Each structure stands twice: as C-alpha cells, then as structure tokens.
Amino acid sequence: MQVKMTVNGEEVTRDVEPRMLLVHFLRDELDMTGTHWGCDTSNCGTCVVQMDGEPVKSCTVLAAMASGHEILTVEGLEQDGTLDPVQQGFMEEHGLQCGFCTPGMMLTAKALLRENPNPTEAEIREAISGQICRCTGYMNIVKAVRWAADHQPSPLAQEVRS
C-alpha cells in the first residue's frame, strides 16, 4: 500500500506492506537510522519520535497509521547547522553515555519544553518516564533538559530568524 507522510518537513511517499512499523519505515525505507530500535514491545522508548508534535513509540505505530501525519525524528532537530537547544543541552551536561536512548529522550524533551518551557525536575522525570537509560544516566539527562529550558531562543530572536 502507498503511505505518504511528512518527515522532518519533507514529504515522503513509499509503497510498503501494511504491517510495516513506523520505526522500520524510518530506518529501512528512509535510511534514517537516528531513530533507534530497541525492545520492540513499547517499553524502552528509544524509538520515540514526534507524531503531530506528540511523542509516540514508533515500534507500536504502523507506517500506515502515520500516513498523512507529520513525523519529527532526531535528524530533524538540527536546523541549518545549529543544534537544537535540547541537543546542545545533552552535550553540555553529558546527557548521554552509550547514546542508545538519546534520540527518544531528546524528542520527548523537545515536546515537553514546547508545552512547558520551564519544567521542574519532577515534570522532566515524569515526561521521560516511558524511556529507559540502561547506563542509568538519568541525573544528567534531567540536567540536559533543564539546560535546554534555560537556553531556549527568545521568541524575539526566533521572529528575527524567521
């Protein structure tokens, strides 16, 4: 069947089996391997991408179900050579060790900051509670998200840029 969706602002169309999961669509059809494929059972959260702005576990969404929707993956965070504040935060605060959970963590963090630009530590922990860091580096992940919250571009600067 044909699926058509917007991935990181670009429209893509592919013929796929109805049973293809979104995570495999991104990795195998689009060669975008930034989205990681982990537990396969919607537990670990490394496959989290944004669908219409909301974090979803792409191992439990069919590519067919995502057809017609907007997907944001880790590849779409950087804009014109500038890292997203969330990416910068993970760098500044050592928010990753092995890096396996990082893409999912960052997309969840970005969605959180859009809805809640100044989250408390508890709110950050709640937001990432569907994602597992096997390095157990949660302290630094929380700090990284806080760093991003403290370094969001001001609305005025964004206006000037656009």
Next chain:
Amino acid sequence: MQVPAPFEYERAISVDDALALLDRLGPEARVIAGGHSLLPMMKLRLAAPEHLVDINDLRDLDYIRTNGSEMRIGAMTRHRTLLESDALEVQFPIFRDAEQVIADPPVRNRGTIGGALCQADPSEDLSAVCAACHAKLVIRGLDGERVVDMDEFHKGPYETSVGPAEMLTEIRLEMRPRPGSAYEKVERRAGDWAVAAVGAAVWMDEDRIADCGIGLSALGSNVLRAHRAEEELRGKPATDETIEIAGRAAYEECEPVTDQRGSAEYKRHLAYELTKRAVRRALERVPRG
C-alpha cells in the same frame, strides 16, 4: 524482529464507514484505535486479524462532555486526555488515579479508552474503573445503537459483547449526588500491568453509602466486579467496620491465579487491602452534603 502477520489495512472516515467496512470484511477484521494493546498482541501472534480497520481519523469520537446528568466519553478519547480532564476529575477522580499508573506518557498519547475496554485484557485498568463507576457502554451497529452495562459488555479475557460488525462508540457515566471514587493499584514497576488493582466508587446519602461500585483488575478472569463487597457497603454507614467487612468479601469472591506477577494468595491479600484503601479514599473525596 517482531512484526505482525500480514493483514490488509483500511482507514475509516466515519463511524458508518467503519461499520460498513467491518460488515463487508467479516469476522476476521478488527478495529484498531491507538493500537498499543492490539499491535503487541499481533507481534506475538496472539492476534492475527486479516484486516485492520483504522479509526484514528474519527476525531468526532474524541471528547469528554456533560449531557444533562451524564458525562459522556467518546471511545477514541486518549489516555492523556482522560488524565488531564478537570471535568472528569471533579466527578470521577478515579480516572486520574488510574491514568497516572497506566503505562507511560508516550503510550498514553496513543492509547484510547475504547481500545482498552474492547481489548479487555484481564489486567487492564479502565475496565475496573468503568465497572466501579457503573458505566454504560454505547455499542453501534449498522442497525442502530444499544446500551449495555459493564457486566454485559465484559465477557471475559479479551472478549466483549461487541459483535463483529459493531463498535463501541461512547462511555456514559451517570453523575449522582455526593460522589467519591478512587483507584488503588500494585504493580511490579512503574507503568506495568497490575499485579492487582481495585477501583471504588461511592455515592453518599447523609452518612450512609447510598450506592457503590467495586471494580477489580487482574483478580480473576471472570471477576470484574466485587458484587458481594458492594452488597456489604450499600445502605451501610461509612465506618471502619463496614469497610473491613467489604474488604473481606472482596478477598473471598476474587479468583486470582498464580502467575509471574505474584501468587494467588498474595493477590487475594491485595484484593482485601486495596478494596479497603480504595473505599477509604473514595469516602474521603465525597463532598460534604
């Protein structure tokens, strides 16, 4: 790699369209809503429908509204919406209790109340919540609607009274005077299925419990409601003694089995303890009359 067995995919554009598709495709077709229970089961080949009818475009089934003395929840309402609804919290705080411990935020962004109820997993939370609240379920078919209660809706594990060419469209909750409700769950780790859980709803008349509902999760495949515990509470004064007797009734009437989440005896103990805690907390939440 876990992928479902092959199937054909259809996307419905309206309830009538979905019903016509289900009617045409026959009993091997299944409705898919959020997909967070069905797809994992399809990956494990515990379910292998030949056709999926995707109803995610039916935005008109995503609502929480009041209609006279009823709260009405559309079947496509996501867990997250239920968690965040203040209107629901005022009348039925049991929903927020339960939603806080259902899976995790990304899963709650997708999963729906209709999907949870229709999947009818014996460890699922919202069936017990709806049983406690005496919810009525609206089932629509090509010939019209019928309204059933949870006892009739829930036939057992993974089985409901929704026919092959029917779908659940709405959950109705009657708003009665002086309500209180609460949900108590024990899980092995955050967001897991329940080892055991109990939901309680009470409606007070002065200092007596005018009516109540006790819903059970993971406490027996054919025990969704603790009818005898309810009998022990109904019409009685809200005292510690009454609550103790109700807890013991729940202990007696539940039918848990030993599995990887715990022994039958441990779960029975949880039925007793969680019934008491849920009723106590439900009573604390009743507005003073």
